[in-house]
Amino acid sequence: DIRMTQSPASLSASLGETVNIECLASEDIYSDLAWYQQKPGKSPQLLIYNANSLQNGVPSRFSGSGSGTQYSLKINSLQSEDVATYFCQQYNNYPYTFGAGTKLELK
Amino acid sequence: QVQLQQSGTELVKPASSVKISCKASGYTFTSNYMHWIRQQPGNGLEWIGWIYPGNGNTKYNQKFDGKATLTADKSSSTAYMQLSSLTSEDSAVYFCARGYYDGTYYYEGYFDFWGPGTMVTVSS
Numbered sequence: 001d002i003r004m005t006q007s008p009a010s011l012s013a014s015l016g017e018t019v020n021i022e023c024l025a026s027e028d029i030y031s032d033l034a035w036y037q038q039k040p041g042k043s044p045q046l047l048i049y050n051a052n053s054l055q056n057g058v059p060s061r062f063s064g065s066g067s068g069t070q071y072s073l074k075i076n077s078l079q080s081e082d083v084a085t086y087f088c089q090q091y092n093n094y095p096y097t098f099g100a101g102t103k104l105e106l107k
Numbered sequence: 108q109v110q111l112q113q114s115g116t117e118l119v120k121p122a123s124s125v126k127i128s129c130k131a132s133g134y135t136f137t138s139n140y141m142h143w144i145r146q147q148p149g150n151g152l153e154w155i156g157w158i159y160p161g162n163g164n165t166k167y168n169q170k171f172d173g174k175a176t177l178t179a180d181k182s183s184s185t186a187y188m189q190l191s192s193l194t195s196e197d198s199a200v201y202f203c204a205r206g207y208y209d210g211t212y213y214y215e216g217y218f219d220f221w222g223p224g225t226m227v228t229v230s231s
Contacts, residue, residue, distance in 0.1 A: 034218075043202055043204075044204075045221070046218060049217045087152055095154055095168035096216065101151050
């Protein structure tokens with residue numbers, strides 16, 4: 001199975017700050033990577049697919065980048081509603097696998 | 108609008124089975140892959156498998172072979188997942204999630220709509 005290593009595991013940031021979350025795959029996943037946001041008690045929501053394509057309706061302050069084994073999610077100008085846990089997911093190989101998540105809190 | 112409505116919380120005994128449902132509305136049920144994903148307490152997400160309701164084809168994570176069985180009823184636009192030989196390790200929230208559709212093409216690798224989740228607790 002492809003192992004997805006997310007960092008950091010938790011993150012505290014101030015409103016308006018820029019935040020970066022990293023995801024490292026154990027092998028090349030050829031940009032077959034999605035990012036999801038999960039708020040407490042809710043189901044995950046798709047933010048980014050194909051490593052850098054923004055899902056319809058997702059604010060443009062979210063962006064994704066990367067290739068090969070290294071990917072990142074960037075949140076510009078952090079808002080209070082961005083407090084959540086973020087997961088990466090690879091879909092290049094079965095079984096699809098997720099990172100362990102990054103919990104984002106406000107400082 | 109697309110909605111996935113899941114069945115309610117289940118409290119089941121060890122060694123038993125449970126069948127949870129995911130009723131789809133707002134789109135053509137037979138055209139999109141339907142995935143199932145597990146989230147154990149305090150843990151991350153695990154992909155269980157998908158079913159393509161159009162023809163009943165399935166793909167499973169090997170870890171869940173023999174544990175999960177995916178089916179779909181086209182007449183009611185409902186996907187089902189049966190979990191068998193339950194242990195405390197199977198206590199989790201189970202989500203159904205639709206494979207992505209961009210208005211033209213269907214993709215199975217990532218998920219654009221998720222159900223609210225069904226909590227399954229295995230306890231004697």
